Amino acid sequence: MTYITISEKQTLKLGEKIACQLKGGEVLALIGELGTGKTVITKGIARFLGIKKYITSPTFVLMKLYKIQNSKLKIKNFLHIDAYRLNSGRDLLDIGLEDWFNRPDTVIVIEWAERVKDILPKKIIKVNLKIGKKNNERIIKVEFRK
Amino acid sequence: MIILSIETSCDETAVSLIEIKSGKNGEIFNILSNEVFSQIKIHQKYGGIVPEVAARAHLEKIMPVLEKALEPIKNKWQKIDLIAATQGPGLITSLLVGWQAAKTLSWFYKKPLVPVNHLAGHICAGWLNKGFTPTLRSRGSDRNPDGTVGGCVGEFKINFPLLALIVSGGHTELVLMKNHNQYKILGQTVDDAAGECFDKVAKILNIGYPGGPAISKEAAKFHVPCSKFHFPRPMIKSDDLNFSFAGLKTAALYKWNELNYGAQYKKLDKKEIKKTIHASVTENLIPFFCYEAQQAIIDVLIAKTLKAAKIFQPRSIILCGGVAANQELRRQMTAAILKNFPYIKFIIPSFEFCTDNAAMIAAAGYFKYQKMNARQKTKLKNNWQNLEPDPQLEL
Ligand SMILES: Nc1ncnc2c1ncn2[C@@H]1O[C@H](COP(=O)(O)OP(=O)(O)OP(=O)(O)O)[C@@H](O)[C@H]1O
Numbered sequence A: 001m002t003y004i005t006i007s008e009k010q011t012l013k014l015g016e017k018i019a020c021q022l023k024g025g026e027v028l029a030l031i032g033e034l035g036t037g038k039t040v041i042t043k044g045i046a047r048f049l050g051i052k053k054y055i056t057s058p059t060f061v062l063m064k065l066y067k068i069q070n071s072k073l074k075i076k077n078f079l080h081i082d083a084y085r086l087n088s089g090r091d092l093l094d095i096g097l098e099d100w101f102n103r104p105d106t107v108i109v110i111e112w113a114e115r116v117k118d119i120l121p122k123k124i125i126k127v128n129l130k131i132g133k134k135n136n137e138r139i140i141k142v143e144f145r146k
Numbered sequence B: 001m002i003i004l005s006i007e008t009s010c011d012e013t014a015v016s017l018i019e020i021k022s023g024k025n026g027e028i029f030n031i032l033s034n035e036v037f038s039q040i041k042i043h044q045k046y047g048g049i050v051p052e053v054a055a056r057a058h059l060e061k062i063m064p065v066l067e068k069a070l071e072p073i074k075n076k077w078q079k080i081d082l083i084a085a086t087q088g089p090g091l092i093t094s095l096l097v098g099w100q101a102a103k104t105l106s107w108f109y110k111k112p113l114v115p116v117n118h119l120a121g122h123i124c125a126g127w128l129n130k131g132f133t134p135t136l137r138s139r140g141s142d143r144n145p146d147g148t149v150g151g152c153v154g155e156f157k158i159n160f161p162l163l164a165l166i167v168s169g170g171h172t173e174l175v176l177m178k179n180h181n182q183y184k185i186l187g188q189t190v191d192d193a194a195g196e197c198f199d200k201v202a203k204i205l206n207i208g209y210p211g212g213p214a215i216s217k218e219a220a221k222f223h224v225p226c227s228k229f230h231f232p233r234p235m236i237k238s239d240d241l242n243f244s245f246a247g248l249k250t251a252a253l254y255k256w257n258e259l260n261y262g263a264q265y266k267k268l269d270k271k272e273i274k275k276t277i278h279a280s281v282t283e284n285l286i287p288f289f290c291y292e293a294q295q296a297i298i299d300v301l302i303a304k305t306l307k308a309a310k311i312f313q314p315r316s317i318i319l320c321g322g323v324a325a326n327q328e329l330r331r332q333m334t335a336a337i338l339k340n341f342p343y344i345k346f347i348i349p350s351f352e353f354c355t356d357n358a359a360m361i362a363a364a365g366y367f368k369y370q371k372m373n374a375r376q377k378t379k380l381k382n383n384w385q386n387l388e389p390d391p392q393l394e395l
C-alpha cells in the first residue's frame, strides 16, 4: 500500500495507523534516505503504543529501548534501532539483538534497515520512504511480508 | 585523594589520574594525567563511527592508555583511593570495554568503584579548568585577557544553582543543578542532537567527518549573511526549553538538492549544468551553507539557554560537551550571557575537557563519592560483581 503524506503530522498519523495492526513480535524495516521521516513515523508508532517519552534519533547510540506500561497491550517493549552507521547485521547480533527477535512482547523498528538486511527475519513489515516532488511530500510504501 | 577514571562511552579511549585537595574555594582538582586516544582518524574513512570498529580500537588501546595514565604514580596502586568509570549513556559496545576494565581493576586491586553518568561528567568538567587563572573579564569583551575565548568569569568558584547546556553528538540537554549530584532536566532535543545535526549536514554536503569541525572550518571562510539562504531556527520560540534539529537537517537537504540538482531537473545541457554548479558550489556556496547552518544551531542553543536563565535565575551557567568546543558557539554564547546576565558566572571548560575525556569522569565520581555515607562507600567495593553498563542511563 502506498501513501502520500504532505506534512509531518500526516506521517505521524500513518505511524499510528500501522501501529494499530501490530500484535507483538513484528520487525519494521524502514528504508529511506536522510530526512525522509523514518524517525517521524517511528514517533507515530510509539505514540500509538502509549510511549510518553520523547522518541529521539538513535543514530548516535544505535538503539533505544522503551518500556510500555499499558496493561491492555500485549506489547511490552519497543526497540528503536538506527543502522545508519553499521556495515552489516552482524554488528547488531553482537549487541544481542537476536534475543529480541521473535519475542511476542516486543516490536522492533529499524531505520536504515537495508544496511542490515542480512539478519532481518523473513517476516517483516517493510516501509519505504521517499521525498516527493512537492514541498514536504513523502511517498511511503508499506508492505506486509509474510 | 587520588582517583583513577576510565571513559570509553563513544570513540575516545580515555584514562585519567586526578588528585583532589581541598582549597579556599572548594576542591582543587590536580590533574596528574589525562590520556585520550581519539579514534577520529579511524572512523573518518567510514564517514562516521562504526560501532564494531570502535569496540575493537578500545580493546586495543585501553591497556596502553591506562599504562600511560598511571605513569605519574609509577604504577603504585596503593596510592589510588577510588576508581570512577562511565556506566552510560553511550554506545554499548564501546561502554563495555572501559567498564569491564574498571571492574577488573576494582576487583584485582580491591578498590571501590563509582559508576558515573557520562553527562554528569560533562557538567563536572567545569570544575577542572586546569591552568586557567581566574580573571575578571572586562565587561563587554568576549575575550579573556589571555586572548582565549570562554573559560570562567570572576573567581573560580561555581555557585549553585548551576544551569548547564550539554551539547554533543548524542545529546542536547539543559540541566539545572541545585547542588552536587542533583540533576534536573529542563529541556532536551525531541529528535536529533545538535552534534548529530552538524554531522548530518556535513554528510549532505559531503565535506567530511566529524561534521562539527568540518562545518565550522568552512563557515569561518564566510561571514556576511546572505539573503538567499535562511535556515529555520526550529522551536526557537516554543514555550518549552526543548530543542529540535531534524527540521534544520531537512531544510539543508532541500536547499542543497535545489541548488545542486535543480539545474538537472530543468534539463539544461551538460555544459550549462557544469557552469551553474561550478559557479555556485565552489568557493562560495559551501562556506555560505555552513555558516548559515552553524548559525541556526547556535541561535537556537543561545535562545534556549537565555530563556532557561531568565526563568531559573541560576548563579552560574556552564556550556559543556563536545559541541562546546565549537569556537563560534563559545564566542557567541559568552557574548550573549555577558550582555544579558553579566552577574551570572559563565564557565566553558577548556577544549580538552569539552570533548570526551576521563578527567571529567573523575570529577563527577568524586562529587558522587563525597555525598555517600560510610555504608554506601563500603558497598562500592562490591560494584564489580553486579553493576552493568547502561547505554540509556539517565541523569
Ligand atoms: N510529510 C512528511 N512526513 C514526515 N516528515 C516530514 C514531512 N514533511 C516534512 N517533514 C520533515 O522531515 C524531517 C524528517 O526527519 P527525520 O529525522 O524523521 O528523518 P529520518 O528519515 O529519520 O532521517 P535520518 O536518516 O537522519 O534518521 C522532519 O524535520 C519533518 O518535520
Ligand SMILES: [Mg+2]
Pocket (backbone or CB within 6 Å): A038, A039, A040, A057, A058, A111
Ligand atoms: Mg532518523
